Amino acid sequence: MTVETETKPAAANPGANPNAPFYRLGGAPVFEAICNRFYDLMEQDPAYTELRAMHAPDLAPMRESLPKFLAGWAGGPRDWFEANPGRCMMSIHKPFTMSRETAGQWAEAMQRAIADVAPEPADMAKAMGEVLGDMARGMGR
Numbered sequence: 001m002t003v004e005t006e007t008k009p010a011a012a013n014p015g016a017n018p019n020a021p022f023y024r025l026g027g028a029p030v031f032e033a034i035c036n037r038f039y040d041l042m043e044q045d046p047a048y049t050e051l052r053a054m055h056a057p058d059l060a061p062m063r064e065s066l067p068k069f070l071a072g073w074a075g076g077p078r079d080w081f082e083a084n085p086g087r088c089m090m091s092i093h094k095p096f097t098m099s100r101e102t103a104g105q106w107a108e109a110m111q112r113a114i115a116d117v118a119p120e121p122a123d124m125a126k127a128m129g130e131v132l133g134d135m136a137r138g139m140g141r
């Protein structure tokens with residue numbers, strides 16, 4: 001999958017650090033493509049049935065919010081954090097029991113989504129997948 005990035009996203013955001021992973025990986029179109037692929041995999045691949053079942057029937061709100069969360073997390077625009085003051089990984093996920101299996105499903109689906117979108121630089125994209133995978137696996141009990 002190729003994602004066209006015609007504009008330099010950091011240029012449109014004064015004060016942004018163009019070296020932040022968000023910008024270096026291609027900005028919002030790339031983060032949106034990764035999250036859409038992630039939720040497509042979750043909806044379509046039976047390997048993620050348990051993870052899918054934890055989520056609301058309509059994944060549209062997550063398709064909208066996860067790329068915005070990851071944007072801020074990766075050094076880009078912080079709109080999600082400004083819209084959700086005080087919300088963090090712990091408070092978001094508190095209502096859910098996350099088994100090692102579902103945590104592993106999250107990690108695997110995200111790493112597959114990043115690999116499928118294949119942003120450049122490839123080493124940075126791979127590193128982001130590894131960090132997110134470690135984070136997800138660390139949440140499993």
Ligand code: HEM
Binds near residue numbers: 051057132137
């Ligand atoms: C153990 C792995 C994980 C599981 C099982 C999991 C599961 C979930 C579920 C069930 C929801 C609620 C979705 C809904 O209501 O439809 C959620 C929300 C969310 N998750 Fe995760 N999650 C995991 C890891 C992560 C990671 C690693 C991140 C980010 C780095 C993340 C970011 C978010 C965000 C930002 C939301 C809420 C967005 C919002 O309400 O605006 N999750 N997660």
